[in-house]
Amino acid sequence: MSALEVSTLVIAVVGAVTGVAALATQVWGLLIAGPRIKVTVANALVPIGGPGGSLTWALSLDASNVGRLPVTILDAGTTFRAGREWKKAPLGMMPADSWHGDRAPYRLADGEATTWILEPVTLAQAAEENRVRDVYGYVRLATGKTVRSRKPIDIINLATLD
Incomplete structure (x- = not known):
């Protein structure tokens, strides 16, 4: 060669x-490059009764589109593990006055985020009935995928902060 x-x-x-x-x-x-959603739950201090009103603790559920394509959120809420089964508490099934935020379905453009504020007392009661403390946030996408927050929040503790 x-x-x-x-x-x-x-x-x-x-x-x-x-x-x-x-x-x-x-x-x-x-x-x-497709739609990628990041879901987080945290505690939030929110005003009651408009400006100058008192403050109360609530659960903040955030969904951020960190991908390059828009995505449609069909459903959002909280979920917890009771035994071996995941149970969901969708926002659509909660009383209308117990949460604030965008109604589903919601189109989330790339780089955008949306937040829902939830009253923790009702969720804490459901968690106590199932003997759990930690709840996760979730969103169900039009692609068929459900994305859950990586870290939970202690809903029982949050509900007793007032």
């Missing part, structure tokens, strides 16, 4: 490897 043939072979192998790597990068980029 001559030097020219060896150098041609090396260049061809390098080109093939970099081409496959570029293709894999493009495919990976397309897969993660």
Whole structure:
């Protein structure tokens, strides 16, 4: 094999490897470029009765679209694990005066976020009935995927903060 043939072979192998790597990068980029939602729950101090009113503790449920495409949220709420089963408390099933925020379905553009404020007392009662303390937030997307918050919040403790 001559030097020219060896150098041609090396260049061809390098080109093939970099081409496959570029293709894999493009495919990976397309897969993660879709809608990606981050859900968090936290405690929030909210005013009651307008400006100058008293403050009370509430549960804040936040959904942020950290992906590059818009997504439709079909349902949101809290969920907890009772035994081996996950139980949900969707916002649509709660009394209308126990939460504030956007009604579902809700279109969340890329880079946007939405927040729901929930009264913790009703949720704490349901959690106590099932002998749990920690609740997670969740959103159900039009893609069929349900995204749950990574960290829970102690709803029993939050409900007793007043």
